[in-house]
Each structure stands twice: as structure tokens, then as C-alpha cells.
Amino acid sequence: MAAIGDGPAERLIGQTLLDAWYVEARIRIDDGISGASRSACYRARSPSGQPAFVKAFDFRREELAGDTDSLEMMVREFNYERNVHIFCRDSGINRVTRIYGAGKINVNGEVVHFLICEWADKCLREHQPPGDSNVSASDRFAALRDVASALAQLHYAGIAHQDAKPSNAVCPEDGAIMLADLGSSSCQNLDAPPHDSQVLVGQPNYAPYELLYERPPAGWHIRRFGCDLFLLGNLCFTTFTGGSLSYLTLHAIPSQLRPTEFAGEYEEVVPHLVEAHHMLVRHFLEQAVPEPCAEDATRIVLSLCHPDPFRRGHSRNLSANGNPFGLERFISNFDLLAKRAQVLSHGRR
Amino acid sequence: MDDDRTSLDAMLHARTIVPRWKSPHSAVEGLHFDKARLRPRARIGDAWIQRLSKRYGQFPSPHLANELYETASLYGLIGDLPNAVLQQAADHRGSTSVRAKPPEIYDGISSQRESNSVEVHEQASRAEIHRLRRILARNSDRPLCWSELARHYLIVAEQGKAIRSMQVALQLAKANRYLYRAATRLFVHVHEPERALSLLHSAAAIRTDPALLAAEIAASSTIKRNSRFIGVAQGLLASDHFTSGQLSELAAAVGTVELINGATKRARQRFHESLVAPTENSLAQAQWATEQDRKIVIPAAAWTTPDSHEALALARRQDRDWATVLRFCAAWLAEEPFSSRAAMMGSFVGFRPEHNAAAEQFASAGLRCDSGHVGLLNNRAVARAYLGRTSEAYSDVREATRHDTGRNSAALLATLGLIAFRSGMPDLGREFYERSIAWLTASKDHTSVARALIYLAREEIRSDPARTASSIELAHRVAKSQYAYRQPEILGMSELVIEEAERAASTERTFPANEAGLPASADDFRHQAALFRTPKNIQSGWTRIPDFSRLI
Secondary structure, three states, rough: OOOOOHHHHHOOOOOOOOEEEEEEEEEEEEEEEEHHHOOEEEEEEOOOOOOOEEEEEEEHHHHHHEEEHHHHHHHHHHHHHHHHHHHHHHHOOEOOOOEEEEEEEEEOOOOEEEEEEEEOEEHHHHHHHOOOOOHHHHHHHHHHHHHHHHHHHHHHOEEEEOOHHHEEEEOOOOOOEEEEEEOOEEEOOOOOOHHOOOOOOHHHHOOOHHHOOOOOOOHHHHHHHHHHHHHHHHHEEEHOOOHHHHHHHHHOOOHHHHHOOOOOOOHHHHHHHHHHHHHHHHHHHHHHHHHHHHHHHHHHHHHHHHOHHHHOOOOOHHHOOOOOOOOOHHHHHHHHHHHHHHHHHHHHH | OOOOOHHHHHHOOOOOOOOOOOHHHHHHHHOOOOOHHHHHHHHHHHHHHHHHHHHHHHHHHHHHHHHHHHHHHHOOOHHHHHHHHHHHHHHHOOOOOOHHHOHHHHHHHOOOOOOOOOOOOHHEEEEEEHHHHHHHHHHHOHHHHHHHHHHHHHHOOOHHHHHHHHHHHHHOOOOHHHHHHHHHHHHHHOEEEEHHHHHHHHHHOOOOOHHHHHHHHHHHHHHOOOOOOOHHHHHHHOOOOHHHHHHHHHHHHHHHHHHHHHHOOOOOHHHHEEEOOOOHHHHHHHHHHHHHOOOOOOOOOOOHOOOHHHHHHHHHHHOOHHHHHHHHHHHHHHHHHOOOOHHHHHHEEEEEEEHHHHHHHHHHOOOOOOOOHHHHHHHHHHHHHHOHHHHHHHHHHHHHHHHHHOOOHHHHHHHHHHHHHOOOOHHHHHHHHHHHHHHHOOOOOOHHHHHHHHHHHHHHHHHHHHHHHHEEEEEEEHHHHHOOOHHHHHHHHHHHHHHHHHHHHHOOOOOOOOOOOOOHHHHHHHHHHOOOOOOOHHHHOOOHHHHHHOOO
């Protein structure tokens, strides 16, 4: 493991948090969104042997540096992440890693704030490596169904995740795949965190195009649920092919239209992105997805990742004045595809 | 741009900077933006690359390397990544299905590569229509496919289908500048400029987007109306929010309005602004403007603008470099096969024997998109008569007569005279020419009189060697007359007449008679000529050529 800093948040090993969670090992440090919420991550264990994920925040570093703006942002990010986890727990959301507790601890005279959440051994990226042909299509579709269910639960509670990607879908030892890391989320029922004012909060190579072009649609729902829909579609594409759709598409269009070159209106690029989707999605999924499922998978990705956020979503929802961000039909589609792929693999055996 | 102007003079007299309608990938090539506006976007990329690099430092893995590579690539920062990351990302990609080279995205929209051959456009467009309809039947959510379908429908003269296809494209991609401009071109082409204006007025960006504003002003100019956005355009031109390239067409559009309104000083200033970083369309507009006002000067650097086929054709026409004009006309026609302007010019300037076949091809290409275009039918009849295909030439005149509203009857009568000459009926040909010239004289269309005289002189030399001397003298007089001013074709034809006459005199050469047989009897010719609505004073009797030639 690479050397990390020496702030108090990075010296929690051996401490017992909330009188129950013994911190065993450090996992990583995380700079948060644009470095606004630097945190250190640990694995802790309860007396009964239950593991937990600990995220410790180092406020003192900013305080000592005299950067009060950054300190304020960090505190607000911490409060938001804690509150949104508690809100999820209280709303009965069970497809997102649960919070066990939050608090503070004095480490050598310095206060460290922390969150303790449900532990997952592996993330989807490790459990089902993207593009790895050894993973069955059935397992992949089942994982996508679980992620879609988690997003649907969040949406129902008024929360947009905004950073659904292979490393943020985690696989507990038993049970369905869950979503983790609500640090980039946005919640209608809580005070807006500082990152709500930023255009792009998720990882850029998975992000929807309108955010990469810094042209988010006006309106909370279309902007944030629309982002989640795109991320789900991109997760579907990435998990099968090994490459992100955003990256591939933006390299397929002429360089003059890419976000690094183009400063015009996003609407001018949309038709070109649509064309690129039609050429790329089918081309790559036909190679990576078993033939009887490829057409449906293509249709799902094209619907979820439509470059125009107003045309994103299930075609039946869009045409029948239903909830354009509704994920129920996609959950059914993924479930059906998982079963179909399973039948196919049995047939082959 | 495409209205009912049926002669080259009339067509060249009026030009507006209605947007070009190119294929989507060609339209993208001219885009360029001020990079300073993109710096905040680059800063987001920097922060994410730092964050992912740090995580990769802690947990190097092929997947993380690939994520880092993709993110850096989105922001054009691959060069900043360590070799280890690049290698690991490449290994990862090599083991997945994204290793395969993706298809070119525009292969779906347009498989044909534009050819400068004049004859291929219609066939190629029919094949494209077939292919695009198959693609759209599978998935109709492709606005660029619909707009390309509309463009190909226009090339094969299916205007109704072109409009319907464009409406679908506009519905699928709202607020798209390319489609707004393409639709403007379409509606102006089908003589519905009001519809183009209505569409442009509905655009949210009409007051802030110079490209839309230029299209609006140009579309207004086609119906001789002053745009209500001229003030807004002046404001945009004075602002420093846009690059010279982005403002070029707007400056040319405003300059054209100023020129038409007689404000030549302001027009010169606007054209000067438009030529700082011209598009090929604004360069063509400036070349047109120089022919109206010689004080508008095109800087040499402007001629490096790529694909300036129309501007170069117009400029070379002034130099009477006919072979080059035809070459640029062919390239211009390839870019806008549905436009009659390129076909008109190509078919009109091909009067020299070595270019007659090309002229016939140009006219035929234009007629495939607009089968009732009287000017093109007349030009093809002339070219075919020169090629000795008098029966086909006669058919073209008959067809043109069916479509003519009376505005071109004098020109068609002269063409009938030409066909009569080439069919071995010089007396009849001379009579038709004389009547035509009388008619044009009565209409005070002296340029056309000069043109008809020089065409007649050429036929006289061919039919009667005794008239050679007088015809040469006439050619000299026509070339020196005021009516030949800015009429390169009259000068070129005079040169050709003198050249042919001198060659005939020195070699005592006789011109071959038409061997294809008579296209019609003399009575049929007279019947055909009687169909023209000749003014009464012309019908009753006409002055003889020597009297007309005194006009020159």
C-alpha cells in the first residue's frame, strides 16, 4: 500500500469506535469530490465478528491550514453523507449499504469524525470484472437487476445516487448486490450538500454527456434521476464490454465536437451522439452478450443512455406519459434476460 | 437561392447567403471555438485524474488503470499518464471486446463519398434512400439519418418526401442548429421561405446564435423583405463574444442587405469583416458582391478557404477560364446536387465546342432534380444543338415551352432559331433569331440582344461563308459594346466566333451539316414558334439585323 498522510484520521487502527467497532486495517484514502472531503477508509469488526466499513474525516487538516471555506465544505459533506445514510435506513432502503453509526473520537488530542457502514467484501468490479468473458451473462444481468432495484429504491425515497459505477456496486457475502457510497448523491428531503452546486459529481468516464459538456438540464429530477438512468445503462455496457460507453462514444464523434474542443450548445452535439450510439452499442454488445439477449441488451442501453436526457428512459414510460425515470420495466427486463441467459447456458451444457 | 430565375444573368444578379446543406460530417469540419471557454472543464478533469491516480497508486489494477486512461483521454491528458498505467490499460482493453475497432459513426448516415462526376448524383441518392429507409425501419430515432434522407429525396426531386423527412428530424432533435439551417435551405429551395422563417423564429437561440441569424436574414432577403433582426445582428457583430469565423456569414448577410439597400459604404465594411475568416459560403457571397461593387476587395488569404467551389467558379468565370469554371461547377454540384445554380452555370458556360458535352451533362444533372426548369431545358437544347442532336434539342424546347410562363419565350425562340440553323434551315433560323432579337429589344434587355446577335453571327458564318466578314465585324462590335461589360460569356462567345471565322477563312473549311436528319418540318418549327406569346408589334413585322446591330 502506498504511503498516506499522517493526519489523525489516518491513525485509527487499534481504536474502538462507538464502544463496539474495533478498527483492524486501513483500506484507502479518498479525496472525495474535488478533494473537498478527504477521508480515510478502514475495516472494523464488532465483538461478534461482524465486519464494518469505517470512513474517517480529517477536518483538522483544513482547520490548521486556515482554509475555513474548505473546512465548512468538508463538514457539510460529512453531515450530508451521515444524514443521507440515516435517511435511507429510516426509509427502509435495504439495497444500499446500511449505516451502523456515526460519531467522533479523540485521537492524540485531535477529534476525528467517522461513519460506520455495512461491509462488503468485494465490489462488482472485482466480483464480475468488466469485459471478462468467464463471468456468465446470467450473473451479470442479475447484478444489473439488483443495481436497478437499488436505484429504484433510492429514487422512490427522493435520492439520486449520481455515481453508480462498477466499484460502487458491492457484493455482500450473501444476498443481492447493493449500492455503496452516497457521498455524491443528492436528496430532495435533505439540505443540499456542497457538491449539489457542481455540474459533474460522478466519475467522468462513466458520466452522462450533458454533464461532461456542462449543460445539465434544468430541473432536479431530469438532471439527477436522468444521470442515474444513464449510469445504469453505462454500467450495463461497461460490465459486458470492459469499456465505458461515454469514453467510446466521445471518441467516435469528430474531435471538433468533443468536450475538450466544443464550447457550443449541447443540442448541436446530441444527433451526432445518437448516431454514435447506434453504431457502437450494437456493435460491441453483439460481441459480448449471448446472441438471444444482445438485441434486448442493446435496446436497454440505447434507452437508458439516450444523449438527450429528456428522451432517456423506457420507451413505454415515455410514450404513455408514465414516470420517465421509472426503473421497474428495466428491472423486469434485466430479470428476464438473467433467466434467459441462464436457460441458454444450461442448454449449452 | 433557388427561385424561378431561369437565365444565368437573373440567377447571378441575386444571391443570398442561405445556408449550405452539406452532409453532417462535412458541416462539422468548419467548427472551431475559443479554447479559453473550456478551461473550467479542463480543471474538473485535472481533479479527477489526480484522484484516480492516487487511488491507482494505492491499488494498481487493470480496471483502475483503464478508468484512469478513459478519464485522461476524455480530457486529452493521456500524455500525463505514466507508462505503467498506459500499458496496463492497453492490456486490459486487449482482453475485452472493446479491443475491436469501432465502425465509423457516419457510415450509417452516408455511405457514398461525394464524387465530382456530374452524372452520378441521382443514382447514388436513390441507392442512399433505399439504404437509409432500411436503417430507419429498424430504428427511427436517428435525426441525422432523417435529415440525410430528406437531402437525398431533394436530389431526386421528391420534395414532399424531403419535407416530411426533415420534419421528423426536427422533431427528434430540437434546437439543433445544423438541422435548423438545413431545413432553412430546404424550405427556400422548395419556394417556402416563409416556412423557413417561421421555423427560425421559433428557435430559442435566434437572437444569440450568429449562424441562425445569418440564415434568417438570408431567408428574408429571398422574399425581398428586411429582416426584423437586423438590429440584433448589428449588435452581435459589434460584440466580442464570437470569433471572426463564427460571424463571417452573419456579416455577409448584413452586408448583402446593406448593398441591396444602397448603403455601399456600410456594405463594404461588413464584407471586409466577413472576409477575416470566411466560410466558403461567405466567400462566394463576397465574390458575388465584388461583381456588384468593385470596391469590395477579397484578400488573397481568403482564397485558401477550403471547398470554395462556387466562389472559385464565379471568380474564374470573370477570367473566362471556362475549363476551370466547369471543374469548379462540377465540385459545387457534387456538394449541392439539388441546387440548380451550379447546373445552370455549368450548362451555360460550356458554349465552346470542347465543352458542349459537359454543358449537356450539367443541364441533364440539374433537370433530374427539377425536370421543369426552363433555363436548364433551354441550356440543354443549345448544348444538344451544338452537339448535332437536334431532335433532342427540339424536344427540350417543346418541353420548356410547356413550363414557361412567358418570361423566357424570347430566349426559347432564339434557341429554336439555333436548332433550325443546325437542321439546315438557315432562313427559318435567321427569322426566329430576328424575331427574338426584336422582342428582346422591345423589352429593353440589351444584354440578351448582344448575346443573341453573337450567337446568330456564329450560325451565319457556318451557314454562309459570304457573311463571315460582316459577322466578324459584328463580333468585334459586340465585344467592345457596353452590353458586354461584366458579361464574360458574351466576350468568350465573341472570341470563339472570331476564332472560328478566321480558321474557316484560312483553311476554307466548311462546317459539317447535321447528319441526324431533321427534327421537324419547317411547318412544325413555325407552329412551335407560334406557341410563344410574341407581342403583337413583333408578330406584325420585325426590323432586320443590320438595324439591330446598330444598337450595339
